[in-house]
Amino acid sequence: MLLLQDVHKTFREPDGSALPILSIKEFRVAAAEQAVLMGRSGSGKTTLLHIIAGISRPDSGVVRIDGHDITSLSEAGRDRFRADKIGYVFQTFNLLPGFSALENVMLGMSFAGGRPDAARARRLLERVQLKHRLTHRPAMLSVGEQQRVAVARALANRPKLLLADEPTANVDSGHQQQIVDLIRQTCQEENVALLLVTHASEVAEQFNRVDRLEDFNCVEATV
């Protein structure tokens, strides 16, 4: 499902020197597999997710998702691919404040090929127990409810891969488990592969597979 080979990413420092961020020899996630990626702050976890999502390009290497090498695609091609194949749950939810819960989910559908499916958006929100909050704007929702809307939005286009970037970081411990359970369960139901980034060991312990970004700038992926 997901394959990274010889992926390297370096940032340019203000003084012109190169700062290596990622150096991944090989990294795989199988279809419908659920994996956790751990690492310290600044270890490059988010950068890795951006590269997988096609938001950033690696300096070199191959990123293959569902058989497509996204590094060979143009930026517009990667945008379309991301809209169709990848769901993204952000640490800070990133719901658009001017849109209702339902509109936020439908927004995720607006950039994929077909017409936004309002019925599916409603069903997804019902599935995350937000049937009664369809027309509420983010400011009117609790933190836990906002993250549930974000999960529904990420799954709106029936992606092949869901990337979750520390989805429980801004949620209190009471809601933390609910969010993790929700993501895992919906991915399972939708047959979606999951790569969840976290630094919380209590979250990681629940997964069968845990990978680790280590040694600060260098990545050693353990499959």
Next chain:
Amino acid sequence: MSLWRIAWRSIQQRALASSLTGVSMALGVMLVVAVLVAHGVINQSFLNNSGLGYNIVVGAKGGRLDLVLNSVYYLSRPVENIPYAYYQQFTEGKFKPYVDKAIPLCLGDMYRDFRVIGTTPAMFNDLDYGGKKYEFADGRNFEPDEYYGAVVGSIVARDAGLKVGDKFQPSHGAGPEAHVHDPFTVRGVLKPTGTPNDRGLFINMEGFYLIPEHAKPLDDAPAARPHDDHAEEHAEKHHDHDHHEEPAADAKHADDHEGTDGGVRVSEPKHAEESAEHHDEHADSHDKDHEHDDAHQHDHDHHAHTPLPLAQREVTAILVLSAGTFPELTALELMKPINKDSVAQAVLPIREMSSLFSTFVDPLQLVLLSLTVMIVIVSGIGILVSIYNSMSDRRHEIAVIRALGAGRRTVMFIVLLESILLSLAGGLAGWIVGHGLIAALSPWIATQTGVSIGFWQFVSYELVIIPGLIALASLVGYLPAVAAYRTDVAKALTTTP
């Protein structure tokens, strides 16, 4: 969810800033509409009305523009007169072959703030305006033998409260020194025409001549109006008549009427009845021993006055429609001998007004229009500043939309749509308010210019300029749209909103 809806939601999210920029655009467009319609009104008022069934104006030598303003628009200071005999050259003399219609005008009197125009019934029987015949809202045209008959324009009727059967007295000049004259009876009220005639009181020229001081003094009898024995006798009788008192008596007479400023309206029924009796009595005696020596035939049931001798008559202007298959060519032929004479001049009103417009009005309106266009541009820049300033706040939002799969062009288009929506909403509101304002001011404009306009009064320029301005304003959204296009998604996503 359409991109329009996404853009609209974004505008709603910044409701206050969006409203203010929309209002700014609305004000700009409102001003443009107002200026354009005002320009159209002035054009219509002057250029379209400069040919009300005639193409030449003949008057005394002097200012050509003054002659046109006086005789066509009833504006400006009165000009000199020309002899009545010269007018006859158009009706039965050497100019007759060139003339289809010739309507005389006698100017100089006022009723309140409105001009009193001495003319013949042909003014409304023979002339038209914009291809339409004059129609009466009430009553009818005065007859040639109704010396003291009058027709009033719609605005005069409305503002002065004159209706059919009412009497009014024109005055020569204004203020306390105004000379009050004999009363004229309103025989008809014109329907609104949108022409300067809406602001005029048209009296029978024969009655106009009988007003004291309107007779041209003769060398051998400077103070006398009639010039033959009969006329003198008649004049003596006439002096006993209420309508023809001397100025001192006029003043007393005026005390019985409503006001003295700029003409008075007769409201004393007793006086009117007495006057009528005098008329009848006078008519009886007059009928028996009087024969006229000029072309004016009189029905003494209608009046009891001797027409002013031709030698003492003058006209201020003659409205002429030239004859022939090509009246414009005939007009040029006709104008040559007139302008060679030392008596009068002939002018083409359209040419004079076009000249006035191109010299003064057009440049002034161009400046005004330029200013309003600049206001719209400033409004457009306001939209630019508003959206551009919001970009720093929205960078994270744009990055989220991008992360959801929107391309650079899509987010650029969304921002551009916001600008277009703001411009369209503001422009539409401004257009509606502008036309509403014009419609609200319509009665005042009609009073001032004689042109009636409503909400749906369009100027062809609006079809080009307004969408052009909105498009221009929309273009200013390009800069923030480019900023959206260039948003670094990865960087913006890692920035806390």
